[in-house]
Amino acid sequence: MLKISKKADYALMALQHIAAVQFGDVTPGRVVNTKEIAEEYNIPLELLAKVLQTLAKHALIESHNGPKGGYLLARRAHQITIAQILESIEGPLGITDCSHEKDGELCMQRENCHIRTPLLKVQDSIAQLLNNMTLQDMMGGTPLITIQSPAAQGVER
Amino acid sequence: MLKISKKADYALMALQHIAAVQFGDVTPGRVVNTKEIAEEYNIPLELLAKVLQTLAKHALIESHNGPKGGYLLARRAHQITIAQILESIEGPLGITDCSHEKDGELCMQRENCHIRTPLLKVQDSIAQLLNNMTLQDMMGGTPLITIQSPAAQGVER
DNA sequence: CTTAGTACGACCTTATTGATCGGAGATCAT
């Protein structure tokens, strides 16, 4: 519980990989295709493809068609937050059902519910945490590259 | 998707209610039965019953059988953390699948996975948050319960 | 115009969650 989905997991791995290739020392600027990532991390190819398409639709990466095609980060790693990634894949994140309910459908226990307010506070804390963490912060012990980032916080390297 | 389940929601509501009755001004020390809570918050009776049984099994509340029976908080509100409640209902909480995997089954992408460590940090932060918040903290502006259902009981105690 | 790649939508399978049912056991009033 309080668990992120596999698709979101895959998205994080893929983005980490793309970032590592793109800004790494070996072949910087190279595009990365779906198959390469799928094989590297043992992710089902078709599923990963859909995840990447979703990320592209949300403008976190950009796709290039045809042979020699593949994906590139749309922005730099420190400009992509973990929250953005998760929300691209799983929709707006909310601890509780009544977090962002439209006018029409409000939950049955709303009138007497005393736990909504405190729960929303918890949610805010988590959202804040995820919004302050970027893809850059996940680029710790990558074998491909050694990023010298002064601003990477909270991740051991 | 980082969401807590309905059962966990129900658990929180129920505990908040029990605490409010038990330590409130109106009828302090009174036991609370399943039906009362279910009706107050429009929760399916049978489902709530199971939630309460689970909470009792984890020693967060204690049950009293027979007529005039019901539930009582096993400890005081500030000694019950939100983390304890959630874990009672949904098992050990972990952001990612590989959080607490047994020796045998480790995830397919483990060897090349670069996101595990940073994710565990996120998880720790959330766990810390939930461990530092108690039931007491959810008892903010509780309008004290005003139930005097005929089915409930007489005036004594 | 062929080939290697993404794009996209429909579909299937499985796991989790939410909810229900039927009794067994406990307790209290009478």
Add this chain to the structure above:
DNA sequence: ATGATCTCCGATCAATAAGGTCGTACTAAG
């Protein structure tokens, strides 16, 4: 004791979401 209420507990069902697959169309490089 006995019956009326309660909780307890296991089994089960239904709904929904998650994970994964398939087929085809579209695009660009050689």
